[in-house]
Amino acid sequence: MADRGSWRRELEAELRAAGRVVAVPPAPDLTGAVRQRLAAPARRRRHLPPLGTAGSRRGMAWRAALAGLVTIGVLLIATPQGRAAITGVLRFAGIELRQGQGPTPGHGRGASLPGVRRMTLAQARHRAGFPLLVPAALGRPDEVAVSGGGRVVSLIYTRTPHGQLRLDEFAGHLNMLMFEKFIQFAHVTEVRVNGSKGLWLTGPHDLIYINAAGVPVAASARMTTGNTLIWGTGRVVLRLEGRLGTAAALVVARSAR
Amino acid sequence: MYSGRAFGRLRRVINDAEAVARARDGDLDAYAALVARYTVRAHRAAFLLGAGEEADDVVQESFVKAFRHLARFRVGEPFGPWLLRIVANETRNLTRSRRRRAALTLRLATAQPGGAAADGPVAEVLAAERRARLVAAVGGLPARERQVLVCRYFLDLSEAETARVLARPLGSVKSSTSRALNRLRGLFVDEQDRVTNG
Numbered sequence: 001m002a003d004r005g006s007w008r009r010e011l012e013a014e015l016r017a018a019g020r021v022v023a024v025p026p027a028p029d030l031t032g033a034v035r036q037r038l039a040a041p042a043r044r045r046r047h048l049p050p051l052g053t054a055g056s057r058r059g060m061a062w063r064a065a066l067a068g069l070v071t072i073g074v075l076l077i078a079t080p081q082g083r084a085a086i087t088g089v090l091r092f093a094g095i096e097l098r099q100g101q102g103p104t105p106g107h108g109r110g111a112s113l114p115g116v117r118r119m120t121l122a123q124a125r126h127r128a129g130f131p132l133l134v135p136a137a138l139g140r141p142d143e144v145a146v147s148g149g150g151r152v153v154s155l156i157y158t159r160t161p162h163g164q165l166r167l168d169e170f171a172g173h174l175n176m177l178m179f180e181k182f183i184q185f186a187h188v189t190e191v192r193v194n195g196s197k198g199l200w201l202t203g204p205h206d207l208i209y210i211n212a213a214g215v216p217v218a219a220s221a222r223m224t225t226g227n228t229l230i231w232g233t234g235r236v237v238l239r240l241e242g243r244l245g246t247a248a249a250l251v252v253a254r255s256a257r
Numbered sequence: 258m259y260s261g262r263a264f265g266r267l268r269r270v271i272n273d274a275e276a277v278a279r280a281r282d283g284d285l286d287a288y289a290a291l292v293a294r295y296t297v298r299a300h301r302a303a304f305l306l307g308a309g310e311e312a313d314d315v316v317q318e319s320f321v322k323a324f325r326h327l328a329r330f331r332v333g334e335p336f337g338p339w340l341l342r343i344v345a346n347e348t349r350n351l352t353r354s355r356r357r358r359a360a361l362t363l364r365l366a367t368a369q370p371g372g373a374a375a376d377g378p379v380a381e382v383l384a385a386e387r388r389a390r391l392v393a394a395v396g397g398l399p400a401r402e403r404q405v406l407v408c409r410y411f412l413d414l415s416e417a418e419t420a421r422v423l424a425r426p427l428g429s430v431k432s433s434t435s436r437a438l439n440r441l442r443g444l445f446v447d448e449q450d451r452v453t454n455g
Contacts, residue, residue, distance in 0.1 A: 007442060008438055008442075011438055011441060011442060011445065012410065012438070014387075014388070014391060014445075015391065015395070015406065015409075015410035015411075015441075016410050016413075017388065018365075018388045018391045018392045018395075018410075018411075019410050019411035019412075019413075021365050021388065021392075022305070022363055022364070022365060022392050022411060023363070023364045023365055024300070024301050024304050024305065025304065025310075025312070027296050027297045027299075027300035027301070027316075028296070028300070028313045028316075028317075029296070030292055030296050030313075030316060030317050030320060031289045031292045031293050031296075033317055034288075034289070034292050034317060034320045034321060034324075035285055035288075035289055035292075037317075037321050038285055038288065038321065038324050039285060177293075180294075210293070214289065214290070214293040215293050215296055215297075216293070216294075216296070216297050218297050
């Protein structure tokens with residue numbers, strides 16, 4: 001007969017597994033509605049800084065503090081001692097990295113970006129709101145998909161020496177969030193790609209797409225495969241994902257043009 | 258300030274505490290970032306805690322209330338559980354005012370492994386069926402027990418976070434968890450023993 005702890009542990013594990021597949025309707029986009037309600041002047045007044053505090057000076061102080069944090073953030077991810085100290089969120093080139101587990105562990109088999117459409121490379125170039133890059137090291141992609149009305153272009157390479165590779169690209173000049181990743185920051189290291197900063201993420205992690213309204217799209221949540229390299233060229237941000245090592249990923253990245 | 262050219266820069270590190278601090282100063286952009294970041298989680302919590310189809314309204318109301326109560330947010334406190342406490346409270350108000358029947362209908366997502374396994378090996382089909390019945394059984398538990406299980410296992414909150422979100426003492430959360438698990442055991446564990454032994 002099973003002891004008390006063991007049936008309980010099993011049942012708890014079953015409940016957690018069931019929780020991952022319980023049906024929940026898609027979440028609405030509330031940013032606009034909430035903002036509208038909060039912007040009503042009579043209500044907003046209550047939340048202005050108390051008398052005696054100069055709002056603008058406080059704002060400046062915050063900006064200064066943020067600037068400091070950015071520099072510290074860059075240094076911290078490079079040192080193992082610093083990694084444990086980071087909690088919260090790190091933004092890099094339209095991708096937000098959040099420490100810890102994602103909201104939908106185990107999901108992802110049917111996950112896809114919203115409005116995904118297969119097309120030819122030429123059509124994708126026309127459709128994308130940015131100059132599409134193709135890594136010479138990989139040649140022509142086996143599949144090209146455009147999502148979010150041209151916000152994201154994905155090049156899929158089904159047969160490479162590293163198995164399937166996926167390259168997501170989006171506009172780099174917009175200060176807009178495109179993806180959210182849930183990862184232990186210990187798995188993030190800084191790399192140089194063509195003289196610019198890049199991030200190398202080891203191991204699978206949860207990835208979710210953020211739509212144009214800034215809302216995470218639950219249906220896009222999935223576990224990535226292998227490792228990920230994120231880098232950019234000024235106008236384009238690229239995210240290479242697959243079971244390849246850092247050296248191979250850098251070769252691919254350096255050949256993108 | 259660290260700022261590279263068009264790319265090559267870490268745009269900024271903005272964590273929840275900073276967003277809260279700026280929102281408290283009336284920065285609606287900072288608050289919009291929190292709304293975007295927590296909508297999925299808050300909506301999931303509201304739905305599973307019993308708001309059902311009214312989860313959208315509950316979450317919108319919760320975000321508005323949370324903004325107005327930001328002054329009470331303690332620096333260093335995690336934003337998620339603090340917000341979920343407001344969501345849970347709003348959900349409670351809704352279900353009370355509606356005199357909604359206690360049970361909540363919970364199902365498995367159709368596009369999930371449960372559905373995909375319909376053509377798969379028998380073991381997988383059975384596991385999916387069992388999971389569907391388990392989820393339905395959680396929905397049928399008395400509200401206080403159901404809410405604790407939802408927080409602990411469907412929302413992945415710790416016992417302490419669950420106590421905070423549901424505004425209940427830690428001891429009450431622990432005893433409700435045990436009671437609920439025992440009830441489910443009666444429905445499920447014995448059945449499994451019978452199946453594997455017989």
